[in-house]
Structures are given as structure tokens and as C-alpha cells.
Amino acid sequence: MSIYNIVTRHCVVALLCATAFCACSKDEVWVKDDAVTEGSLPSAGTATVYNIGVSAYDTPAPWVTGDLLRRFYAGDRLYDSNRGTEGGKGPLYAGSSCGSCHSNAGRTLPSMYGPDSGSGTMGFSSQLVYITKQNGSFFRNYGRVLHDQVIKGEKAEGKLQVTFTEKTFSFPDGEKYSLQTPHYKITDWYAEEIDPKDLIIDVHIPLRHVGMGQIMALDHDELRRLAAQSNYPEYGISGRLSIITERNKQYVGTGGNKAHHADLTVELGFSSDLGVTNDRYPLEVSHGQSQNIGYSHYGIQISTREMEDVDLYLSTLGVPARRNVNDPAVKRGEENFYRAKCQLCHTPTLHTRQDAVTLLNGTRLPWLSNQTIHPYSDFLLHDMGPGLDNHVRVGSAYSYEWRTTPLWGIGLQQTVNSHTRFLHDGRARNLLEAIMWHDGEGAVSREIFSRMSKQERDDLITFLNSL
Numbered sequence: 001m002s003i004y005n006i007v008t009r010h011c012v013v014a015l016l017c018a019t020a021f022c023a024c025s026k027d028e029v030w031v032k033d034d035a036v037t038e039g040s041l042p043s044a045g046t047a048t049v050y051n052i053g054v055s056a057y058d059t060p061a062p063w064v065t066g067d068l069l070r071r072f073y074a075g076d077r078l079y080d081s082n083r084g085t086e087g088g089k090g091p092l093y094a095g096s097s098c099g100s101c102h103s104n105a106g107r108t109l110p111s112m113y114g115p116d117s118g119s120g121t122m123g124f125s126s127q128l129v130y131i132t133k134q135n136g137s138f139f140r141n142y143g144r145v146l147h148d149q150v151i152k153g154e155k156a157e158g159k160l161q162v163t164f165t166e167k168t169f170s171f172p173d174g175e176k177y178s179l180q181t182p183h184y185k186i187t188d189w190y191a192e193e194i195d196p197k198d199l200i201i202d203v204h205i206p207l208r209h210v211g212m213g214q215i216m217a218l219d220h221d222e223l224r225r226l227a228a229q230s231n232y233p234e235y236g237i238s239g240r241l242s243i244i245t246e247r248n249k250q251y252v253g254t255g256g257n258k259a260h261h262a263d264l265t266v267e268l269g270f271s272s273d274l275g276v277t278n279d280r281y282p283l284e285v286s287h288g289q290s291q292n293i294g295y296s297h298y299g300i301q302i303s304t305r306e307m308e309d310v311d312l313y314l315s316t317l318g319v320p321a322r323r324n325v326n327d328p329a330v331k332r333g334e335e336n337f338y339r340a341k342c343q344l345c346h347t348p349t350l351h352t353r354q355d356a357v358t359l360l361n362g363t364r365l366p367w368l369s370n371q372t373i374h375p376y377s378d379f380l381l382h383d384m385g386p387g388l389d390n391h392v393r394v395g396s397a398y399s400y401e402w403r404t405t406p407l408w409g410i411g412l413q414q415t416v417n418s419h420t421r422f423l424h425d426g427r428a429r430n431l432l433e434a435i436m437w438h439d440g441e442g443a444v445s446r447e448i449f450s451r452m453s454k455q456e457r458d459d460l461i462t463f464l465n466s467l
């Protein structure tokens with residue numbers, strides 16, 4: 001979040017009120033922040049926000065006030081600030097702050113898709129590169145994530161190289177589209193060279209943080225019922241609830257592209273992505289690696305108290321309202337969305353649990369309870385076919401299974417992050433390509449979409465952009 005938005009949206013923040021900005025009114029906020037109310041629909045009950053500017057994903061829910069708001073901004077700052085080595089970053093890391101990859105609480109464009117993409121090794125990438133042996137285990141000198149960033153004096157674990165192959169196809173009505181497949185290679189290994197034949201490289205781009213609090217507050221019984229009913233043999237669709245086992249306990253996984261997280265992964269993010277040790281992960285990710293033996297006694301680099309503010313920040317982000325719902329093209333597109341059976345996985349309406357959500361430190365957020373929400377996801381795992389198979393099992397998801405990506409806020413990704421890369425690895429350059437990659441359980445939807453007229457396909461995409 002930029003300071004500009006903080007002061008315009010919440011003039012009452014005590015910290016900032018010492019400055020001349022205190023006089024601004026709420027009306028001004030809406031104008032300056034590019035907000036809508038006309039033609040809009042709430043997406044997440046009382047947590048809905050009407051901001052359609054660059055901070056659309058990064059605005060506190062309207063009920064975040066007083067001490068909660070103070071902690072929201074404290075969490076936001078920790079999330080966005082480059083920790084530097086004095087903040088415990090490194091020795092190995094993947095990004096300098098949470099916000100370096102999730103800029104404006106969205107999806108930073110990975111450098112392989114940026115203007116200089118196509119060849120060569122990358123500097124900062126903003127993606128996570130997972131490496132695994134063919135048999136599913138890790139390599140002796142490396143962890144699950146390839147850390148391609150290092151503090152001075154260290155050597156990165158390796159560098160990713162990407163090339164693409166492109167194929168052009170035609171819709172039955174003659175319109176052409178093409179799909180790009182990424183191919184990965186790792187060079188500059190810091191320790192032993194890894195035989196490419198034994199190596200699985202799985203690259204993920206960041207997810208939008210839209211509705212994180214609501215995702216953690218989902219009614220799991222409703223998801224269980226969906227999984228039991230979400231069996232549409234006529235369309236080849238059957239979603240599966242992700243059950244993950246951590247520390248001998250079982251949890252329902254709703255976070256991450258493989259539904260492999262049951263929490264907001266704040267401690268894991270600090271440890272694995274930034275190299276910042278904490279009570280839950282007290283050892284540097286490079287612990288035991290030949291070049292990093294001396295680093296393990298740096299101690300705890302971020303306190304649980306501070307991470308709780310980050311947890312609170314993520315949990316209390318507002319969800320952008322739907323826009324342009326009265327536009328005839330949006331209405332037609334919505335009908336086409338149902339005709340193409342997209343809703344059998346991208347479930348429009350779900351509910352949060354009755355009991356109040358409790359954060360790491362016991363802070364209760366009763367506003368997240370008992371809400372009707374519109375995430376456009378069933379949070380179940382689906383077989384998406386061989387084209388999207390990442391060749392490794394993550395949590396309870398098979399390599400070809402993915403969690404239905406929630407579509408709320410998707411139409412604002414261009415405004416928030418200035419790009420339209422979609423799918424877990426960002427291979428789709430726009431919404432149309434994202435749909436055309438659907439296979440496996442998604443094949444029927446893709447086929448119905450393909451056989452629509454160009455106008456109908458365009459309308460469906462206009463509808464997606466209203467989410």
C-alpha cells in the first residue's frame with residue numbers, strides 16, 4: 001500500500017494524523033481512490049471495499065478501525081519493507097519482502113514474463129522455483145525452494161533459465177489463439193551439479209491476496225458437502241477436499257495452488273522466502289548446507305508478535321466489490337459462464353463459519369464469521385490434465401491436481417499489477433488463454449467455450465473482468 005492511499009483512505013490513523021493530511025474527508029477518499037458504487041455488488045459481505053485503483057487488493061475492510069487499524073498498518077509495513085541483512089534477510093532468500101512478490105497484495109510480474117523475458121538467467125524473479133527429485137525427495141544440498149537470491153559474499157543456489165514453445169490453434173469459427181509452454185533449466189548450481197534427468201522443476205507465480213481472511217474462515221462442512229456433491233459424471237467433474245497432515249494433526253487445506261496450506265503461511269514465508277528465522281522455523285533455510293554453517297546461530301530474526309500483525313493484515317484485507325454488473329455484456333457473459341459450466345468449480349457463492357476467526361495470538365475477528373461470500377471457487381482439487389501437470393505431489397494433491405483459483409478481484413489484476421498473466425505458473429498471457437489451458441475435468445468447459453461465437457466468448461471475458 002502506498003502512503004498516499006493510507007492517508008486518503010484513513011485520515012484518522014493516529015500515526016499519520018500528526019501531518020497536514022488529517023483534514024481529508026471520506027468523500028475525497030472515494031474520488032481519489034477511484035471507487036465505484038454504481039453497478040457494484042458486494043463480494044465478501046461486510047468486508048467488501050469499493051476501491052478500484054491500484055490499492056484495490058490492499059485496502060482494509062471497513063470494520064478495521066482503532067487498534068485493529070493500527071496493527072493493520074504495522075503488519076502492512078512489515079510485509080512491504082525490504083528487511084535488509086539487519087532485518088535478518090538471507091543468507092539465502094527468494095524475495096526482499098513479502099511485497100516484492102505480492103506487490104499491492106497482488107501478483108508481481110515475474111521477470112521471465114517481463115520486457116526482457118525469453119532468454120538468459122534471471123536476477124530477482126518474484127516467483128517460487130520448487131525443485132524435487134524424480135522420487136519426490138529433496139536434494140542433499142538444497143531444500144524444496146531454489147533460493148536464487150543471496151546476501152553479499154554468498155553464492156545463490158542456482159539460477160533459472162526459461163524458454164518457451166508456442167503453438168497456434170483455431171476456434172471452430174476461425175479465430176486464432178496461441179498457447180505458450182514454458183521449459184525450465186537450472187544453471188549455476190552452488191554445490192553439486194544436479195542431473196537434469198533426476199530433477200523436477202516446478203515454477204509458481206504469486207497468488208493475489210484477495211479474500212485471505214475469508215478463505216481461512218470458510219465453512220469446511222460446506223466444502224465437504226460440495227466435495228460429496230460435486231460429482232458431475234456427465235461433465236467428468238469431481239472435486240476433492242484437500243486434507244493435509246501437519247505435526248500429526250489433520251487440517252482442511254484451502255490456501256495455495258495445491259490447497260496445501262491451512263494457514264496464512266506467514267512464518268513459512270518469512271523463513272523460506274525471505275530467509276528470516278522465527279520461533280516456528282528457527283533454522284536458516286540453508287542450515288547444514290556447506291556454505292552456510294555459520295549462520296544457524298543468528299537467532300530469531302522476527303518475533304511472533306510482529307508476525308501476528310502480518311497475519312492480521314492479511315486476514316483483514318477488504319475484498320473488491322464486483323463492478324459494471326448492469327452492463328448488458330457482463331450480464332450475457334455471466335449466462336455464458338453458466339452455460340460453459342465454469343460454476344461447477346468456480347463456485348460463485350460460499351459461506352464463512354459461524355464461529356469467530358481467531359488469529360495466531362488470540363485476536364478474534366467476529367466480522368469474518370457468518371458471511372455470504374462470492375469467491376468463484378470451490379477450494380477443491382481438480383484434475384486439470386497433462387498440460388498443467390507439474391510432475392510432483394504437493395500435500396494431498398496429485399501432480400495433475402490444482403485448487404480452483406478464486407476469481408474474485410481478477411478483473412482488477414491489470415490495474416493493481418499491470419499485467420494479465422494467469423495460471424499457477426503465469427503461462428497464460430490473458431484470460432482467454434487461461435481458459436484454453438483447462439483440460440482434464442476442465443475439458444468440457446473449454447470445449448463449450450470454444451464452440452461459442454466470438455461475441456459470446458468476448459462477453460464471458462467481460463464478465464470475468466467484472467469480478
Ligand code: HEC
Binds near residue numbers: 097207270
Ligand atoms: C519470492 C516470491 C515470494 C515472496 C518473497 C513471498 N511470497 Fe507468498 N507466494 C509466492 C508464490 C509463488 C505463491 C503461490 C504458491 C502456490 O503456488 O501455492 C505464494 C503464496 C502465498 C500465500 C497463499 C495465497 C493463497 O491465495 O492461498 C500467502 C498467504 C503468502 N504467499 C504470503 C506471503 C507472506 C506473508 C510473505 C512474506 C513473509 C510472502 N508470501 C513472501 C511468492 C512469494
Ligand code: HEC
Binds near residue numbers: 402435464
Ligand atoms: C474442473 C474445474 C474447473 C472448471 C470447470 C473451470 N475451471 Fe477455471 N480453474 C480451475 C483450476 C483448478 C484452475 C487453476 C489451474 C492452474 O493454475 O494451473 C483454474 C484457473 C482458472 C483461471 C486462472 C485464474 C488465475 O488467476 O490464474 C481462470 C481465468 C479460469 N480458471 C476461468 C474459468 C472459466 C471462465 C471457466 C469456464 C469456461 C472455468 N475456469 C472452468 C478449475 C476449473
